[in-house]
Amino acid sequence: MGKNITWHQSTVTKMDRHTLxxxxxxxxxxxxLSGSGKSTLANAVDHALFMRGIRSYVLDGDNIRHGLNxxxxxxxxxxxxxxxxxxxxxxxxxxxxxIISSAFISPYLADRELVRNMFAEGEFIEIYLHCPIEVCExxxxxxxxxxxxxxxxxxxxxxxxxxxxxxQPEIFIETNKMTIEQSVSDILAYLKERKIL
Numbered sequence: 001m002g003k004n005i006t007w008h009q010s011t012v013t014k015m016d017r018h019t020l021x022x023x024x025x026x027x028x029x030x031x032x033l034s035g036s037g038k039s040t041l042a043n044a045v046d047h048a049l050f051m052r053g054i055r056s057y058v059l060d061g062d063n064i065r066h067g068l069n070x071x072x073x074x075x076x077x078x079x080x081x082x083x084x085x086x087x088x089x090x091x092x093x094x095x096x097x098x099i100i101s102s103a104f105i106s107p108y109l110a111d112r113e114l115v116r117n118m119f120a121e122g123e124f125i126e127i128y129l130h131c132p133i134e135v136c137e138x139x140x141x142x143x144x145x146x147x148x149x150x151x152x153x154x155x156x157x158x159x160x161x162x163x164x165x166x167x168q169p170e171i172f173i174e175t176n177k178m179t180i181e182q183s184v185s186d187i188l189a190y191l192k193e194r195k196i197l
Contacts, residue, residue, distance in 0.1 A: 010095075017097030021055050024196040027090040027100045027119065028187065031112060031166065032129030033158045034105060034144055035136030037175040037183075041129065042101035044180050045187050049099055054197065057093060059086060061104040074155050080111050087115035094123055099196070107157045109164040122194060127187065128169035133158050135176045 018024050028045065030038040042058050049056040065072070069085055072078040083106050093100045106112050116124040136158070137145040148156035155161040171190055173183050191197045 014095050014097060021097050023054055023099070025055075025094045025097045025099055026123045026125055026191075026196055027094055027102055029090075029106070029112065029115065029124060029126045030101065030103045030129060031106045031126065031169075032131060032175070033133060033136045033163055034156075035139040035141060036129040036131040037180075038103035038105070038129055041127075041173070041175070041180060041183055041187075042103040044184050046101050048184050048188060052197075054099060055097060056099040056101065059090060059093075059100060059102045059104075064089075064104075074161075076108075076155075076161075079107065083108075083111040083115060087118050090115070091118050094119065099191075105157050105163070107161065107163040109166070112166070122196075125171065125190070126166055126169040127171040127173060128166045129173050129175045130165070131175045 014025065028042070030042050032038055039058075039060050039062075042060065046056050046058045064086060065082075068089070069082050072082050083104065086102060086104060090100045090102050106115075112126065116126070118124075140146060144153060144156065145159065147153045148159040157163050171187060173186065175183065178186075188197070
């Protein structure tokens with residue numbers, strides 16, 4: 001970082017925005033294998049928040065790779081940079097007073113911990129979507145597992161690249177056993193319990 005760069009403090013603070021909105025801000029970090037339901041659940045939570053008048057937004061892995069991160073591959077180094085950039089974007093959204101649902105495989109513990117450390121205590125909520133790989137593979141909404149099995153996709157998480165599951169996620173959801181409605185309800189209950197809503 002250049003030594004001539006200085007952080008400019010905003011006149012309107014995050015607390016001011018919380019007061020205006022009537023709720024706190026945080027990032028809901030959805031992590032899990034491809035096909036575990038991250039995007040589906042993140043959007044369901046976002047819709048539920050929107051219907052309650054909560055300021056929220058979804059950052060989706062595929063969507064981000066269409067623009068901001070289109071220069072990155074799926075090699076380990078680029079995956080790390082992908083998650084770092086998303087962490088920085090999520091941090092800006094949280095500072096703006098919104099609840100961000102971030103749907104990324106984010107397979108490495110160290111990368112998720114790096115993002116967690118960008119936030120104040122309680123602002124980073126890791127949601128682990130546990131789903132057996134055989135169920136994810138049977139869903140295969142984008143046909144990626146099929147391609148990976150044929151060797152058409154290199155470094156595919158769960159097949160030829162590792163997924164390091166969270167040790168102690170704030171929220172644990174078994175998407176092969178729970179409905180979307182039950183999952184959304186559990187997440188909203190957590191946000192209310194923590195007085196974010």
